Amino acid sequence: MSLQSTVAEVLDREHVFSFMTPQSTAKLNVDKNVLLYLEGISVSFDGFKAINDLNLYINDGELRCIIGPNGAGKTTMMDIITGKTRPDTGAAWFGQTINLLDMDEPAIAQAGIGRKFQKPTVFEFLTVFENLELAMAGDRAVLKILGARINGEQRDRLDEVLELIGLKELPHMRAGSLSHGQKQWLEIGMLLMQQPRLLLVDEPVAGMTHQEMDRTAELLTSLAGKHSVVVVEHDMDFVRSLAGKDRTVTVLHQGSVLAEGRMEQVQNNRKVVEVYLGE
Numbered sequence: 001m002s003l004q005s006t007v008a009e010v011l012d013r014e015h016v017f018s019f020m021t022p023q024s025t026a027k028l029n030v031d032k033n034v035l036l037y038l039e040g041i042s043v044s045f046d047g048f049k050a051i052n053d054l055n056l057y058i059n060d061g062e063l064r065c066i067i068g069p070n071g072a073g074k075t076t077m078m079d080i081i082t083g084k085t086r087p088d089t090g091a092a093w094f095g096q097t098i099n100l101l102d103m104d105e106p107a108i109a110q111a112g113i114g115r116k117f118q119k120p121t122v123f124e125f126l127t128v129f130e131n132l133e134l135a136m137a138g139d140r141a142v143l144k145i146l147g148a149r150i151n152g153e154q155r156d157r158l159d160e161v162l163e164l165i166g167l168k169e170l171p172h173m174r175a176g177s178l179s180h181g182q183k184q185w186l187e188i189g190m191l192l193m194q195q196p197r198l199l200l201v202d203e204p205v206a207g208m209t210h211q212e213m214d215r216t217a218e219l220l221t222s223l224a225g226k227h228s229v230v231v232v233e234h235d236m237d238f239v240r241s242l243a244g245k246d247r248t249v250t251v252l253h254q255g256s257v258l259a260e261g262r263m264e265q266v267q268n269n270r271k272v273v274e275v276y277l278g279e
């Protein structure tokens with residue numbers, strides 16, 4: 001693949017890489033330990049309320065699983081957080097000072113919100129290393145990044161991410177030759193290169209082997225603390241392994257929170273069993 005077509009591919013991604021975006025000036029403030037506030041959010045499509053007075057709070061460093069039946073509004077909620085969809089009413093704050101509803105998609109990505117879509121969208125013709133290099137935060141132009149030497153600090157970050165995503169033995173492998181699971185991890189690594197404070201992950205284990213699922217659960221739980229991670233997932237075994245005994249799970253239904261609590265509480269909630277788990 002030529003450099004020109006790689007650049008064209010980069011510019012055509014669903015991703016909003018921070019190196020493509022203007023610098024944001026607002027400072028993140030998490031004094032109250034809450035990283036994301038969604039309050040009274042509603043959005044309708046052609047008169048149908050996809051999100052209906054939704055309230056959701058994600059703590060700083062928390063790993064939260066969001067579950068719910070098809071059409072519950074999970075994707076629309078992610079679209080609102082990332083600026084892809086504008087709500088009709090409500091408020092969305094990143095920390096206490098950054099009003100997400102005043103910002104467009106690139107500005108939200110720049111402020112520290114990364115999103116991983118369900119399908120892996122790595123650059124197949126580049127190596128693992130080059131994919132990570134390309135995704136590195138900074139305001140350099142794409143062409144410069146591909147040809148430039150990285151400094152020591154950037155190299156350390158890249159090595160750290162390679163280790164985290166379990167690809168440190170394969171830096172020179174073409175991304176197109178990786179397994180499905182490895183591609184998903186590489187894409188998570190690409191998001192991590194931008195050092196997001198909040199990572200939104202949509203159905204990460206669809207199509208993965210059991211072994212890959214276990215590894216993905218380890219990866220996502222290892223990110224919690226330094227990052228807040230919101231995972232939308234249908235696979236209940238995977239949700240159970242992510243949530244463990246203590247983490248909070250949110251159940252969405254008809255655009256609002258139907259139940260929220262520890263996995264055990266949610267699983268035994270009569271309403272949740274009726275609309276979702278009993279399916």
Ligand SMILES: Nc1ncnc2c1ncn2[C@@H]1O[C@H](COP(=O)(O)OP(=O)(O)OP(=O)(O)O)[C@@H](O)[C@H]1O
Nearest residue numbers: 045046049050068069070071072073074075076077
């Ligand atoms: N752009 C749109 N125009 C019209 N209707 C939409 C649009 N986006 C979403 N919807 C509708 O809003 C509802 C919520 O959809 P959404 O994709 O957010 O649900 P979901 O919980 O992510 O579902 P799934 O688990 O199937 O991915 C659905 O009924 C969907 O058809």
